Each structure stands twice: as C-alpha cells, then as structure tokens.
Amino acid sequence: MPETIEFMLLDSSYEIVGKEPVIILWGITLNGERVVLLDKRFRPYFYALISPSYEAKAEYIASAIKRLSMAKSPIIESRVVDKKYFGRPRKAVRVTTMVPETVREYREAVKKIEGVEDSLEADIRFAMRYIIDKKLYPFMAYRVAVEETEHSQGFRVSKVFNIVGEPIPIADITSIELPEMRILAFDIEVYSKKGSPNPSRDPVIIISLKDSNGNEKLLEADGYNDRSAIREFVDYIRNFDPDIIVGYNSNHFDWPYLIKRARRLGIKLDVTRRVGAEPTTSVYGHVSVQGRLNVDLYDYVKEMHEIKMKTLEEVAEYLGVMKKSERVLIEWWRIPEYWDDKKKRTVLRRYALDDVRATYGLAEKLLPFAIQLSAVTGVPLDQVGAMGVGFRLEWYLIRAAYDMNELVPNRVKRYEESYKGAVVLKPLKGIHENVVVLDFSSMYPSIMIKYNVGPDTIVDDPSECEKYGGCYVAPEVGHRFRRAPPGFFKIVLENLIKLRKQVRAKMKELSPDSPEYRVYDERQKALKVLANASYGYMGWTHARWYCRRCAEAVTAWGRNLILTAIDYARKLGLKVIYGDTDSLFVAYDKEKVKKLIEFVEKELGFEIKIDKIYRRVFFTEAKKRYVGLLEDGRIDIVGFEAVRGDWCELAKEVQERVAEIVLKTGDVDKAIEYIRDVIRKLKEGEIPITKLVIWKTLTKRIEEYEHGAPHVVAAKRMRDAGYEVSPGDKIGYVIVKGRDSISNRAYPYFMVEPSRVDIEYYIDHQIVPAVMRILSYFGVTERQLKVVSAGYRSLFDFFASKA
Incomplete structure (x- = not known):
C-alpha cells in the first residue's frame, strides 16, 4: 500500500535493471532515516530541432525518427512539440527511448534525417535530467507517495522505497528542522x-x-x-x-x-x-x-x-x-x-x-x-565544487530553460575571441590619505538586466527595432538589443536578484547568532556568485549560451557608466585617484561622496556603495598596482605581491612587512633598516632553509621540456637520486653556490645543506627585487638597501621634494 514520506534529497544516480533504467534518489527522511527512493517510470529523451522550412513536415519527420528504433533500446515515443530556441518559437520532436547510453547513438542518426537542423539536450546526464524535470534540489525537503520494497537490493540504508507519486516541495522549509548529517x-x-x-x-x-x-x-x-x-x-x-x-x-x-x-x-x-x-x-x-x-x-x-x-x-x-x-x-x-x-x-x-x-x-x-x-544550482554537492563557475551557472540556466520551455543549446567547440574590456584609469602616483573605494554593486548583471542583453535579444536589422518598442544600442560597439519582451538572461538574472533580496530581507528578521541566519547568509552568497558569473559566462567560448557580441556590449556599457560617474565626481570637486572596472577610488569627502552615490543611483539607475576606506594608500604609475592600509590596520597589496611560483616564502613575507612599515609609519629609513636586518640574518644563517624554497609545478614529463628551467633541473636530480617524479608534482628547490647558470645550480631543497645555499642569489634575485617593487617608487635604490644609509626620512618628505 502507498504511504507518504518526507525526505531531504542528497544525491541522484541510476542503474540499468534488466533493460530498463531505474533512478536512484539518496536521501534522509525528516526523522533521520537514511533511505533510497527508486523511480522505475522515467525514460531518457532528447530533442530533434526541425528546420524552419520543414515545420510543415514535422509529423513526417517524427515518423522517420521512429523508424530508427533499435531492439536494444526501442524508441518508445517520437512526438512533435512546440518549444522555444533562443527565444523564438520552434517545432521539435521529443525522442524518448529506453537505455540512456543509446541517446548519443540516436542523436547522430537523427541529425542525418532531412529537415532536422540539430539534436539537442542529448548530453544532459540521465540522473540530472530526472531531478531537473521533477524540480528536485539537493538539501531541499519533499513529500512523496511511495511503496516500501523488500530490503534485498544491496543498499546500505534503513529503507528502500519505490516512488509512485510526484515529489512535492515542502513549502516553508525554514519552519522544518532538517535532519542532521553525519x-x-x-x-x-x-x-x-x-x-x-x-x-x-x-x-x-x-x-x-x-x-x-x-x-x-x-x-x-x-x-x-x-x-x-x-x-x-x-x-x-x-x-x-x-x-x-x-x-x-x-x-x-x-x-x-x-x-x-x-x-x-x-x-x-x-x-x-x-x-x-x-x-x-x-x-x-x-x-x-x-x-x-x-x-x-x-x-x-x-x-x-x-x-x-x-x-x-x-x-x-x-x-x-x-x-x-x-x-x-x-x-x-x-x-x-x-x-x-x-x-x-x-x-x-x-x-x-x-x-x-x-x-x-x-x-x-x-x-x-x-x-x-x-x-x-541543483548540482549535487560532490560535483558542484569540482566544476568551474561557468558550469555551475550553466546548470542553473538549464533548469531555467526547462521552466521557460526553452531548448538548451549544444556545447560547441570555438576559438577564443577577444573584445575590448573594462576601463582602468592611470592612477595618480603617490601616497593618498583617507581614500574611499566605491563599488558598483553587480555592475555587469545590472547592465544585462537594464539593457535586456542576451543572445536571444540581439537585433541585427535596425528596421526591426520598431516592432520591439525600440532597441537599446551599446555605446562604441553599436550592438542592438530589443527593449521588449524580456530575454532569457534578463528573466534569469531578475529572478536571482529577487531571490537574493528576499533572502537578505529574511536575514533582517533573524538574530545574526542564529543557525537560520547563517544558512540564509550562505544562500545569499551563493546567489550572488551565480549572478556575477553571468557576464563572464557569455564570453566563455565553452558556454552553451555563448555570445561574444553580448559580452562586448556589456563591457561597453560598463565603460560608459564608470566614465560618466568619474566625470560627475570631478564636477563635484572630488579628487579621483583611480578607477578599475566597477570601482572608483576617490578622496573621502563624506557629503560629496553621498551626492555621487545619489547621482549614480537616481540618475544612472545603478547601485553603488562604499566598499573600503583606506587610511593611506600608495599608487605607482602602473595600473592595477597599489598598496593600502585599511581602517582596521590590515595591509591590502594588489599587483605588487610576490605570488608567482618562482618567489620564495621569505620574499613574500618581507614584501608584506615593508608595505606595512611604509604605510603605517611613513618611514622609509625604518623599512630599509628592516631589509638590512633580513639580509644580515640571511648571511649569518639565522633564516631556515624552508623559507628559501622555491616551488614550481611540473606540467609535463621531464623529457618533454626543451629548456632546463630550475625546477626541471631539480626534478632531474631527484629522479637521478631514485625519486619518482611525474607531471603535476610540485618541485621544491633552492639555488646553491657556484658559477654555473641559475638553472644548473637548482637542487631539491631536502638534498642541500644550509651552508651550500647561495645567499647572494637570494638577496639579489628574491629579497631586493620583491621590496624594490614598492620602495623604488620612493627613490630608494638597491645600493641603499645593501650598503648606504637611507636618503629620505619619510615617504612624505620624498613626495614633498618632488612637488
């Protein structure tokens, strides 16, 4: 007899039993029992997209597809359906078979039938297809009619059920205490x-x-x-x-x-x-x-x-x-x-x-x-972390497409295409005090929503704009997007942003210390990550909904937006120090900053907020390169950092400490004395060899390298000593004394006595270059670091002398 259970979904998979697929849902009932739910009724399917000129022959094409049926996995249904493809009404044939593995075989055969433009959705995995169609999401609770089966099917769970009804989401999930997981x-x-x-x-x-x-x-x-x-x-x-x-x-x-x-x-x-x-x-x-x-x-x-x-x-x-x-x-x-x-x-x-x-x-x-x-996203927990951000968003889009009766495009191999990127201003060189960073909230998703950007809303013929109530025209590039009706991406992004606002509104009703608050906070972060990935996704050549012109238009509107904001800031008398993509650095005048925010939000229609306030920030003439002292005393290093694999830990450590000294004290002499002390300790053997190790990953077999880079030479020495090395291994090496090239003096660090390490190499090629990235802009020379006393009392003296 059927009964009703309430469960939280963990994962889905499937097996072939006999010649029929069986969906397996792994879950936990709300009273804490580990269960398996089997659905033997669902069948794999895909779509044959009919060419527009053959739509009158749709039923004939459906019959021709049915005749492709093979005994090992018969086509049990071939019916004409009305769908949308890139927002336009299209006819397709839904082809349903028995064994999921044969879908790809049928896909290729169907494409050869005259009048079939393409086969679609054949690469959506069967277990994912099921949870998409049934609107099931991991870690959500559902009520479903089931029949308990004999517990003899080889599952390590409390109970096994056959699903006999349709899973129904439990409406107010926050009012239900979900089962604890082990x-x-x-x-x-x-x-x-x-x-x-x-x-x-x-x-x-x-x-x-x-x-x-x-x-x-x-x-x-x-x-x-x-x-x-x-x-x-x-x-x-x-x-x-x-x-x-x-x-x-x-x-x-x-x-x-x-x-x-x-x-x-x-x-x-x-x-x-x-x-x-x-x-x-x-x-x-x-x-x-x-x-x-x-x-x-x-x-x-x-x-x-x-x-x-x-x-x-x-x-x-x-x-x-x-x-x-x-x-x-x-x-x-x-x-x-x-x-x-x-x-x-x-x-x-x-x-x-x-x-x-x-x-x-x-x-x-x-x-x-x-x-x-x-x-x-609806992607099982074990997969969602392993996949890239683009794939996470894509699974969300596939679910949205199903809800909107949209056919999902195939993934197509494409060559990389470049387009003009964001605005990055040349910064005002020097030290600036009390600087505020203004950040456009979700700039690119907001542009996509405002201007209805998407591959389904592009208008190639300007004369067609009239029937859509006009077109939005991207500055510089001239790409047109219809004003109405809303496109696929606009609908999806509006839903994401609406959901996030609902979640954040709910958070205001809760104590920040409560478990519920923390759950909602993680949910809003996940929604933000997906929304912010949307622009990059369209320019990603592996994307199903790839659209270079869309990405190009979004960056064009972004450039226009930030330049307009900069122009208004200057009219207000605000000193604009730097601008990068969706951020503005300006001297912090509370009233003027407030007016700038009001202008952006009311006149331009975009949200902008204060992201950071620096007590002191230093810029070079180079873009994307600055060091800032935040209000809480933390150091923020951008663009200077020694993060490449060919820098040792000591170089990174010293660089951050120098940045801290010069920004907190403004004292160049103190920074120089600190460097000299590090050099002294190096020479006297007071710094452990582990801080001098340089780590680099082998990306291919040793034999495949044409040139002997230091880590490759070190890897060869490891191999010669009986160690096995292979692609993907991280090689840690140090440079020893000698007159050979640097590569030939690279040895695995665990094979070297500290006395053999070439201290002069580390001074000249690690420590000094790392700190000179910062100190050279204050007139400090390498010679000063090694020999002579400092030439300037403070950073402020230096800039005063240049005024």
Whole structure:
C-alpha cells in the first residue's frame, strides 16, 4: 500500500535493471532515516530541432525518427512539440527511448534525417535530467507517495522505497528542522623514500579520521604493511555511515591513492552505500562515493584568490581554524624518517591528527556555503565544487530553460575571441590619505538586466527595432538589443536578484547568532556568485549560451557608466585617484561622496556603495598596482605581491612587512633598516632553509621540456637520486653556490645543506627585487638597501621634494 514520506534529497544516480533504467534518489527522511527512493517510470529523451522550412513536415519527420528504433533500446515515443530556441518559437520532436547510453547513438542518426537542423539536450546526464524535470534540489525537503520494497537490493540504508507519486516541495522549509548529517574528515600519510608516492609501491602508514560525533582516530599500518589500516578505514566508514566525507585535495591525491593502493593489495574499497560498489573518478574530476557526498575542500580554496599559499596549514591559519604555531609541521619528504624512528612516531601521529583536525575545521567553515551552492544550482554537492563557475551557472540556466520551455543549446567547440574590456584609469602616483573605494554593486548583471542583453535579444536589422518598442544600442560597439519582451538572461538574472533580496530581507528578521541566519547568509552568497558569473559566462567560448557580441556590449556599457560617474565626481570637486572596472577610488569627502552615490543611483539607475576606506594608500604609475592600509590596520597589496611560483616564502613575507612599515609609519629609513636586518640574518644563517624554497609545478614529463628551467633541473636530480617524479608534482628547490647558470645550480631543497645555499642569489634575485617593487617608487635604490644609509626620512618628505 502507498504511504507518504518526507525526505531531504542528497544525491541522484541510476542503474540499468534488466533493460530498463531505474533512478536512484539518496536521501534522509525528516526523522533521520537514511533511505533510497527508486523511480522505475522515467525514460531518457532528447530533442530533434526541425528546420524552419520543414515545420510543415514535422509529423513526417517524427515518423522517420521512429523508424530508427533499435531492439536494444526501442524508441518508445517520437512526438512533435512546440518549444522555444533562443527565444523564438520552434517545432521539435521529443525522442524518448529506453537505455540512456543509446541517446548519443540516436542523436547522430537523427541529425542525418532531412529537415532536422540539430539534436539537442542529448548530453544532459540521465540522473540530472530526472531531478531537473521533477524540480528536485539537493538539501531541499519533499513529500512523496511511495511503496516500501523488500530490503534485498544491496543498499546500505534503513529503507528502500519505490516512488509512485510526484515529489512535492515542502513549502516553508525554514519552519522544518532538517535532519542532521553525519560528516567524516579524513587524511592519509604515505611512506615514500623515493619522491612522489607511488601506490604500487609505497604504503599508507596513517589514515587520520575525525567525525561529527567528535571522535578522532588514527589507523596505522603494521610497520610497512598497510592492509589492516585500509581494511579498518573501510570498516570505520561502514560503521559510522557518513553522509558527507571531506578531505583536502582528496579528489586528486587521497582517494586516487587509496583506490590504487587497495587494488594493488587486493582489498575491495567497499565504502559506498551501494553494496559492492567502489569509489570512482567521475565527471569534473571528482571522486564519486555512491550514496555519500565526497567533498574536496581544496576546490573551494582554489577560488579564494586572497589566499596566496594554499597548503592545508596556510589555509587553516588564514581562515582562523588552526595557527601554524600551534600545530606540528613536518615536511612531506621527512615522513619516512619519523616513521622509521619509533621515538619520532609520536610527533608524526600528532602531525596526522593536526591535519585531519584542520580539514574538519575547514569543513565547518566551507560546507555551509557549498551546501547552499548545491541547493541553488541543483548540482549535487560532490560535483558542484569540482566544476568551474561557468558550469555551475550553466546548470542553473538549464533548469531555467526547462521552466521557460526553452531548448538548451549544444556545447560547441570555438576559438577564443577577444573584445575590448573594462576601463582602468592611470592612477595618480603617490601616497593618498583617507581614500574611499566605491563599488558598483553587480555592475555587469545590472547592465544585462537594464539593457535586456542576451543572445536571444540581439537585433541585427535596425528596421526591426520598431516592432520591439525600440532597441537599446551599446555605446562604441553599436550592438542592438530589443527593449521588449524580456530575454532569457534578463528573466534569469531578475529572478536571482529577487531571490537574493528576499533572502537578505529574511536575514533582517533573524538574530545574526542564529543557525537560520547563517544558512540564509550562505544562500545569499551563493546567489550572488551565480549572478556575477553571468557576464563572464557569455564570453566563455565553452558556454552553451555563448555570445561574444553580448559580452562586448556589456563591457561597453560598463565603460560608459564608470566614465560618466568619474566625470560627475570631478564636477563635484572630488579628487579621483583611480578607477578599475566597477570601482572608483576617490578622496573621502563624506557629503560629496553621498551626492555621487545619489547621482549614480537616481540618475544612472545603478547601485553603488562604499566598499573600503583606506587610511593611506600608495599608487605607482602602473595600473592595477597599489598598496593600502585599511581602517582596521590590515595591509591590502594588489599587483605588487610576490605570488608567482618562482618567489620564495621569505620574499613574500618581507614584501608584506615593508608595505606595512611604509604605510603605517611613513618611514622609509625604518623599512630599509628592516631589509638590512633580513639580509644580515640571511648571511649569518639565522633564516631556515624552508623559507628559501622555491616551488614550481611540473606540467609535463621531464623529457618533454626543451629548456632546463630550475625546477626541471631539480626534478632531474631527484629522479637521478631514485625519486619518482611525474607531471603535476610540485618541485621544491633552492639555488646553491657556484658559477654555473641559475638553472644548473637548482637542487631539491631536502638534498642541500644550509651552508651550500647561495645567499647572494637570494638577496639579489628574491629579497631586493620583491621590496624594490614598492620602495623604488620612493627613490630608494638597491645600493641603499645593501650598503648606504637611507636618503629620505619619510615617504612624505620624498613626495614633498618632488612637488
């Protein structure tokens, strides 16, 4: 007998049973039971777009398509439907078959039929097709009629149901307490004395675990035999039964290593909720663990451009999870040393435990946003982080297209096309006090909405504008967009912005300390990310809704907007110091800034707000290059930073400290003395070699490099010493003394005694160049840093002398 259950959706997949596809929904009931819901009724389909001149023969074409039917997966329906394609009414044939894998085969055959312009939506994966059509979103709650089945289908869940009705969203989800999810963080340590660990040879010596019940555990190899540790890992996951598994760079190291290592040892890595299934690398490079959501936190950290060094310990410190000074740090190449010496194993255990604690702490920071991003886009949590921003927006657009009866364009291979970008003013060189940064809120999405920009609203013939109530014409480039009716992108963006406003309005009713507030805050961030991606998406050559002219028009309107704002600011008597894309830097006069904001919002129709206030900011003549001291005392470095792979940690550290000194004190002499002290410490061996390591990634096999760059030479030396190196490995090297070229003096840092390091190289090519990026603009010379006393008492004296 049918019953009704209420559940939260986690993920979707499918299997072929017999010759029929079965949709699998993984979920948690609102009373906390882990369940599987099966839908055996849904079938794969795609569309054949009929050429306009053949629309009268649509039924004939549908019949011709039906005759392509194959016994292995019959075409069970071929019917003519009315759809829209790029906003225009079109006829298409919806082709439905049995086995999802045959859709691509039919797609190619259908395109050969006379009168068929193209096959569309054949590349939308079957499980995603289902949740799109049924309007299902991860981490949302639904009510559905089901029938319980015999629990003999190989699922590790409390109950298995067959879906017999249509899932209905539970209207006010905030009034329902959603079930708590079980979360497990893990990290592995590998024993390798020969460079990059090799799963066919090197054992997993420690697997560290921390779960949402507060349990922490280290699973250790028996000496160099890791069979028991990996088996214990399988047992732990099966017993704890996590809904979400988190790691750091786990999609590209921990999981692939464990999968290959288990296979090498003949162990079945049976950790999924589907009995007998093992983790596999899936689309977007993520590792799929059926029935569980595997999340690589590194995917989200990669997008945090403000974090320069993205190692686990650096990120954990930056996000306030764990200070580096309060945890154990061991270089990866020294792990065998700590494992071999039983007296040192205690330290290695603490290191492994700190790693997994940091990973779990990052999950607490990052998962709320990731979950909301999944809920907003409709993409399962294990995939949404691994895919790029463009793909996230695209899945949102595909759902919107389904709701609007729009056909989804195919992804087409295209060559990169350039177009004129945003306005970047030449800055007023020097030090400026009390500077406000005004930021146009969501400038590009707002332009797209105001001027109805999209690939479906372009008007090529000016005479056609009249029938649309006129056209918006982009300045400079002249592209026209109809005024009405609203296009696909305008509707989507208006909905996104409306949703975000509703969420933010709800936040005002809640206490900032409440869990509900935090959920809404992460939701509004996810909506903002999607809206802001829309302009870049149109100019992305991999986009289904690619439109170079649209992107070009948006930047043209953007340039016009910021130049108009700059002109008005100057009329008000505001000193304009710099302008970049959607930001203006002006001297902070409260009343005049208020008038500028009113002009932009009332006269130009765009929202602008105060983003930052600098107590002091320094500009060179170069664009996109400045250093600012924020009101809270933080240093903001843009364009100067030594962030390339060929800078050592000391160079980065010194540069930031110099910026802090000159902006907080205005004292050039003090900055110079600081540099001299660093140079002295270098020469006297007081700075650890780890701060001098330069990291660079091998992007191809050593043999494929034509020229011996330093990291390539260092990698060869590692290989010659018996270490295995391969593409993707990060090579850490230092430069040693000698008269050879710099490349020939590059050695793996763990093979070098500190006394061999070429200190003069680090002074001349690392420390001094890093700080001269800032100090040279104040008349400081390299010679002053190394030998002579400072020539200026302060930055202000310097600029006064130039006046």
